[in-house]
Amino acid sequence: MTHGLEAPAAVDPNALHYQEILFSLVMSVVAVLGRDNPLVRSPEILWAFAAMLAFNLSYHRLLRVRGGAITPLVSMAVNVALCSLVLGYSGGDQSGFWPLYLLPIFTACLHLERRHVLGVCAAAGAFLAYFYLEAFWNDRRWEACEFLIKLGVLGLSAAVTAQLSVKERRQRERIEALGRSLERRTAGDLQAMKKQSLDCLIPGIVHALNNPLGIIIGTVDLLLKDAPAGSPRLQDLERIRSAARRCAQLGGDLQAYAQTQGSAR
Amino acid sequence: MSTVLIADDNSGVRRVLVSMFAAAGMQTVTARDGAQALESARRFLPDLILLDVRMPGRDGFDVCSELRSDEATRGIPILMLTGQGVLETEYAGIGSGADGYLFKPVNFGDLEARVRSLLARRAS
Numbered sequence: 001m002t003h004g005l006e007a008p009a010a011v012d013p014n015a016l017h018y019q020e021i022l023f024s025l026v027m028s029v030v031a032v033l034g035r036d037n038p039l040v041r042s043p044e045i046l047w048a049f050a051a052m053l054a055f056n057l058s059y060h061r062l063l064r065v066r067g068g069a070i071t072p073l074v075s076m077a078v079n080v081a082l083c084s085l086v087l088g089y090s091g092g093d094q095s096g097f098w099p100l101y102l103l104p105i106f107t108a109c110l111h112l113e114r115r116h117v118l119g120v121c122a123a124a125g126a127f128l129a130y131f132y133l134e135a136f137w138n139d140r141r142w143e144a145c146e147f148l149i150k151l152g153v154l155g156l157s158a159a160v161t162a163q164l165s166v167k168e169r170r171q172r173e174r175i176e177a178l179g180r181s182l183e184r185r186t187a188g189d190l191q192a193m194k195k196q197s198l199d200c201l202i203p204g205i206v207h208a209l210n211n212p213l214g215i216i217i218g219t220v221d222l223l224l225k226d227a228p229a230g231s232p233r234l235q236d237l238e239r240i241r242s243a244a245r246r247c248a249q250l251g252g253d254l255q256a257y258a259q260t261q262g263s264a265r
Numbered sequence: 266m267s268t269v270l271i272a273d274d275n276s277g278v279r280r281v282l283v284s285m286f287a288a289a290g291m292q293t294v295t296a297r298d299g300a301q302a303l304e305s306a307r308r309f310l311p312d313l314i315l316l317d318v319r320m321p322g323r324d325g326f327d328v329c330s331e332l333r334s335d336e337a338t339r340g341i342p343i344l345m346l347t348g349q350g351v352l353e354t355e356y357a358g359i360g361s362g363a364d365g366y367l368f369k370p371v372n373f374g375d376l377e378a379r380v381r382s383l384l385a386r387r388a389s
Contacts, residue, residue, distance in 0.1 A: 207319065207348035207369075211275045214370030218281035221373030223287055248370050 023103050024053035039091035048089055052082040072111060076120045079104040084127035092131040093143060098150055101128065102157055109161040121158050125151050132262075202258040206251040213251075216244045267384055268309060272302035272348065273317040282315065282371070289377050294300045299323030303331060306338050313383055316363070318347040326361040333362035342383040346371065380385070 028049035035042035050203040059075050083100040090097050101124040108120040128150060131135075135143035227234055271282045286293045292352050294309050296302035299320050299380050306314060314332070318325035325345055332338040345366040364383055367376060 210348035210369035211278050215277040215281050217370045218278075218373060220286055222281070222284050225288055225373065244370065252368075 012264060021053065021056045024056050027097075027100070027203060028053055031086075037090075041089040045086055045089040048082060048085045049084075052079065055079070055082065055096060068218060073108075073116050073119065075106040076108050076112070076116075077123055080120060080123045082136060083124070086131070087127075087131060093135060093147070095131075098128060099153075101154055104242055105158045106161050107264075109165050114162070117158060117162050124154055127225075199258045202254050206255045209251050210248065213244050213248050217241055217248070220244070267312040268294060269312040269380065270294045270296065270302065270305055270309065270314045272296040272305075272315065272325070274298055274320045274322065275317075278317075278369075281375075285342055285371075285373050285376060286380075287374075289380070291317050291380075299325070299328045302328050304342065306332055307335070310337065312342060312346070312387065314341055314343045315380075316321055316343055329361040329363050340387070342387055344379060344383065 028046065031040070031042070031049045034040055035046070038180065045142045056075075080101065083097075085094045086097050103126060104120050105117070108117045112120070120123055130146065131146040132143060135147070220237050224234065224237050224241070227237065240256055269286050271279055271280070271286070271293055272295070276299055279297070283293045283295065284320055287298070294305050294311060296305045299303050299322050302314070302316060302320075303323070305311075316325040316328060320328075323331075325347075328345050329345065332341065332343065342364045343362065345363045346369060348369040361375075365379060367379060
C-alpha cells in the first residue's frame, strides 16, 4: 500500500512526537470509561495504556537524546507492540482498538524515512496477523477478508499520510533552500554594489585630488624657475614637487585600477 | 604677445596657470565655467584656449564642439585639461575637436612645450 511513497527528504529524528503522548492519555481515559465492556480485560488494558503513556513520556523526557539509547524507530516498534497488547486485552481479532496501529504509523510517516515507515507498517501488519492466525488456520475466509481490509486501511492511511508529509517536507526544504540562496545572493549583490560604488568613487576622488596637487606642483615649478642657482631652498622645493608627483602617480594608479575593474565587469 | 584663455572652475588652478603663462611671457584671460569660456573666446579671440573638461554647466567637450562649429573661433587651438587619466576622456576630447589634452596635475615644462608647439603650428 505504500509503494507510491517517495523517499522523504531530511528527517529530524529528534522531532517531538507529542501526538503519541496525547493519544495514550486519551486512550487511557477511554479504557477507564469502557472497563465494563465484556470484550475488554480490565484492568489489564488500563495497564497497557498506562505503559504506553509512561513509555512515551519517558521516551520524550529521558530516553530521546541525540544518538541516545532508544532511536525513534525503536520507539515506534515499542508502540506497535503496546498497541498489540491493548488488542490482546480487548478481544484480539474482535477488538475495536485495531486503528490504534495508526498512531505509530502516522508518527513514522511524519518523522521517519520511507524504509522505516514500511518497517513500522510491516510490524503493525505482523502483529495484527497474529490475532488472525487461528482464522487463517481454520480457513475462516470472512475473518481473513476482515484482516485484509484492516491491513488495507492501515496501509492506505500510511501511504496518504506519508505522501502529504513528504510534500510538506519538500516544500519546507525548498523554502529553506530559497531563503539560503536569497541570503547568499543578497550578500553577493551587496559586495558587488560596494565594489561598484568604490570604482565610481575612485575617479571622483582622484579628480578632486588632482586640482590641489596641480596647484602645488605648478607653484613649485614656478618657484624653482625663479629660484637662483645654488639656493638652499632648491632641494626643499624639489622634495615637495617629488612628493606631490608621487601622490599624483598613486591617484593615476588607483584610477587605472578602477578602470580595469569597470572593463572587467 | 600671445593670449591664452584659461577655462577652469577651480580658482587655485586658474591662478597657478596664469602665473605659469606669465612666466612663459604670455598674457591670459580666465573663465570659471563653460558659458563664460564661450563668451570670452568670442570676445577676445585668444591665440590658444586651455579648457578644463569638468566644469559646472556646460563641460569642456560641449564648449569645444561649439567653438569648432563657430566660424570665428574654429581655428583657435584648444588644449583640454583633464583630471581623469582615462582613454575615454582622450577619445571624447579628440571627438569634440580638441587639438590635444593635458592630464592634471599639470607640469610647467609640459604645458609650456605643448602650448608653444600649438602656437607655432598655428602661426605657420
